[in-house]
Amino acid sequence: MTTYALAVDLGGTKVEAALVADDGAVLPGSRDRRPTGAESSSEQLAGSVREVVRSALGALPDGAALVGVGIGSAGPVDLTEGTVSPINLPAWRGFGLRALVIEAAGEALAEGVPVILRLDGVSLAMAEHWVGATQGVDNALAVTVSTGIGGGLIVNGRLLAGGTGNAGHIGQVQIATRTPGETSQNVTVEVLASGPHTVTWAKMQGWHGERGEDLARDYAAGDAVAVAAVRRSATALGEAITSVTTLLDLDVVAVGGGFSRVSADYLDLVRATIDEAAYNRYATRIRVVASGLSDEGPLVGAAALVHQAHLLG
Amino acid sequence: MTTYALAVDLGGTKVEAALVADDGAVLPGSRDRRPTGAESSSEQLAGSVREVVRSALGALPDGAALVGVGIGSAGPVDLTEGTVSPINLPAWRGFGLRALVIEAAGEALAEGVPVILRLDGVSLAMAEHWVGATQGVDNALAVTVSTGIGGGLIVNGRLLAGGTGNAGHIGQVQIATRTPGETSQNVTVEVLASGPHTVTWAKMQGWHGERGEDLARDYAAGDAVAVAAVRRSATALGEAITSVTTLLDLDVVAVGGGFSRVSADYLDLVRATIDEAAYNRYATRIRVVASGLSDEGPLVGAAALVHQAHLLG
Numbered sequence: 001m002t003t004y005a006l007a008v009d010l011g012g013t014k015v016e017a018a019l020v021a022d023d024g025a026v027l028p029g030s031r032d033r034r035p036t037g038a039e040s041s042s043e044q045l046a047g048s049v050r051e052v053v054r055s056a057l058g059a060l061p062d063g064a065a066l067v068g069v070g071i072g073s074a075g076p077v078d079l080t081e082g083t084v085s086p087i088n089l090p091a092w093r094g095f096g097l098r099a100l101v102i103e104a105a106g107e108a109l110a111e112g113v114p115v116i117l118r119l120d121g122v123s124l125a126m127a128e129h130w131v132g133a134t135q136g137v138d139n140a141l142a143v144t145v146s147t148g149i150g151g152g153l154i155v156n157g158r159l160l161a162g163g164t165g166n167a168g169h170i171g172q173v174q175i176a177t178r179t180p181g182e183t184s185q186n187v188t189v190e191v192l193a194s195g196p197h198t199v200t201w202a203k204m205q206g207w208h209g210e211r212g213e214d215l216a217r218d219y220a221a222g223d224a225v226a227v228a229a230v231r232r233s234a235t236a237l238g239e240a241i242t243s244v245t246t247l248l249d250l251d252v253v254a255v256g257g258g259f260s261r262v263s264a265d266y267l268d269l270v271r272a273t274i275d276e277a278a279y280n281r282y283a284t285r286i287r288v289v290a291s292g293l294s295d296e297g298p299l300v301g302a303a304a305l306v307h308q309a310h311l312l313g
Numbered sequence: 314m315t316t317y318a319l320a321v322d323l324g325g326t327k328v329e330a331a332l333v334a335d336d337g338a339v340l341p342g343s344r345d346r347r348p349t350g351a352e353s354s355s356e357q358l359a360g361s362v363r364e365v366v367r368s369a370l371g372a373l374p375d376g377a378a379l380v381g382v383g384i385g386s387a388g389p390v391d392l393t394e395g396t397v398s399p400i401n402l403p404a405w406r407g408f409g410l411r412a413l414v415i416e417a418a419g420e421a422l423a424e425g426v427p428v429i430l431r432l433d434g435v436s437l438a439m440a441e442h443w444v445g446a447t448q449g450v451d452n453a454l455a456v457t458v459s460t461g462i463g464g465g466l467i468v469n470g471r472l473l474a475g476g477t478g479n480a481g482h483i484g485q486v487q488i489a490t491r492t493p494g495e496t497s498q499n500v501t502v503e504v505l506a507s508g509p510h511t512v513t514w515a516k517m518q519g520w521h522g523e524r525g526e527d528l529a530r531d532y533a534a535g536d537a538v539a540v541a542a543v544r545r546s547a548t549a550l551g552e553a554i555t556s557v558t559t560l561l562d563l564d565v566v567a568v569g570g571g572f573s574r575v576s577a578d579y580l581d582l583v584r585a586t587i588d589e590a591a592y593n594r595y596a597t598r599i600r601v602v603a604s605g606l607s608d609e610g611p612l613v614g615a616a617a618l619v620h621q622a623h624l625l626g
Contacts, residue, residue: 071597075593076593076594076595077590078595111413113605138476139475139476153560153561154471155468155469155473155475155480155626156468156474156626157471158469160468160469160561161469161562162452162468162561162562163451163452163562163563163564163598164562164595164598165562166559166562166593166595167468167560167561167562168560169559169562169593170560172556172559172592172593172596173556173559174488174552174555174556174590175487175488175491176489176490177488177489177490177500178488178552178590180548181587181589182590183589183590183591183592184552184555184556184590184591184592185592188592231561235493239487239497242487242497243485243486243487243497243556244560246479246482246485246486247466247480247481247482247483247486247557247560248466248473248475248477248480249474249475249476249477249480249482250475250476251481256401275496276495276496277487277491277495277496277497278496279485279496279497279498279501280387280388280389280479280482280485281388282391282477282479283485285476285477307532313468313469313538
């Protein structure tokens with residue numbers, strides 16, 4: 001009999017939930033989403049979570065077993081407390097998301113059913129390993145290049161959560177010279193390579209577009225600033241991956257997220273940077289591949305926390 | 314009955330071997346060392362390894378059991394091939410160190426006795442976890458600040474080797490702005506923080522000493538350039554640790570190596586940088602502690618590859 005996990009993905013712009021079968025398929029009709037956003041109050045956010053949880057659970061077929069709940073959340077998280085403090089949801093700091101999902105699920109959760117919270121990037125790494133581009137790989141990084149830059153790690157064939165659940169936060173890795181007295185914020189790969197930051201940089205160079213889609217169009221047309229902006233992003237990402245695989249000696253990195261498709265050669269530019277920047281040559285052996293996930297990836301990853309629980313560290 | 318491991322530590326200036334008991338104690342009289350060095354030929358290096366291996370094995374008490382061989386080597390290494398390519402021993406590139414040690418040990422090695430090669434920083438992380446400053450810790454980094462900067466990682470309560478054995482190479486993590494077209498060599502923490510590089514930087518600022526010991530003396534006396542040089546090193550190390558624990562969410566970092574004792578407050582300076590630089594606040598929870606190892610640490614770590622084999626990833 002097919003078993004289902006309730007998958008919940010909390011992000012800066014929306015929260016989604018769905019039922020995901022043990023083969024990684026999202027149950028048709030079970031997927032629901034509600035907006036979140038930086039302006040939302042804590043009660044509005046909680047309401048959105050309750051709605052998508054109840055909506056998804058309502059689609060559970062008669063007689064089917066709900067074997068667990070997997071929650072992927074924008075970080076930071078604190079697994080020791082079961083709380084989340086998403087950077088882009090200021091109303092929630094140290095918020096008990098795990099407890100909220102349990103409350104919202106109510107009687108649909110049988111006693112002893114596991115409810116597992118992890119960072120969203122970590123969930124995505126699980127999805128890549130289960131049904132995506134890093135299947136069968138023991139040392140892999142999954143990276144998303146979008147509004148922000150997030151990631152998750154599989155090492156020694158197991159998920160790497162870190163002491164409080166925040167392992168995988170590649171976006172805040174420092175790759176440029178920091179000004180003493182400041183945080184590393186302005187010298188991290190996220191600030192040097194994300195979609196919005198790259199658009200902002202291009203506009204400062206005199207480019208007249210507004211969005212990543214405009215940058216993609218102008219890059220394809222050979223606009224000099226658009227080309228420079230895309231290369232700058234790919235170079236920063238390549239440098240961060242070089243640092244990470246120098247430290248961790250990885251086999252594969254799967255790169256996804258909308259901005260990673262800003263140009264057809266974005267991954268080629270990333271690869272070229274790794275080849276150029278790596279001082280220790282073993283670091284160049286990492287394979288740079290496109291994500292194997294659809295837009296269901298975050299939900300599939302949250303479900304993998306249940307269906308692939310043997311990979312949890 | 315006490316069991317012994319043959320421990321071998323290959324570095325850029327010397328190779329050492331000893332017998333180490335299953336409680337982490339080096340057997341008195343079993344420790345031997347021979348020089349290595351960048352000028353040595355491959356045959357000279359091999360001769361030194363053979364000598365220390367045979368000398369150590371000759372100290373095995375009558376009737377005592379040799380239960381394994383642990384080899385820690387300067388990197389990079391290639392565990393899939395059993396070879397080493399130490400940066401500071403140019404005569405050895407892709408050299409079969411594991412096979413050489415097996416040949417040198419000869420009949421002292423009973424059939425089926427494990428011979429385990431790892432990066433030296435990785436071995437040191439094992440030693441810190443076994444008898445040093447990270448005992449009982451599931452997510453820990455061991456760092457050595459000396460001629461170079463090396464490291465090793467314990468994550469999820471297990472040793473992290475990486476796909477080819479090179480995980481832990483923190484010295485080549487990039488923490489400053491790279492010039493396009495170049496490798497990251499000149500912007501890594503090793504080049505910004507190691508003992509020799511820090512001495513060179515101080516001399517470029519007009520300081521008149523020659524060695525780390527001179528820098529230590531002048532720092533203690535309040536010499537402005539010596540103070541700036543030591544702070545520059547500790548700041549770079551703090552930034553690298555911030556990046557690493559942002560990525561891996563570690564509990565503890567144990568800092569050792571001669572240059573980490575250049576000033577009494579070196580670890581305080583590292584801690585202050587982490588507190589200042591970390592953008593994600595969970596990264597500041599890492600405890601910065603002094604290494605708990607003596608100068609036997611590298612040998613104890615190599616032996617830990619045998620006696621603590623359950624930690625191997």
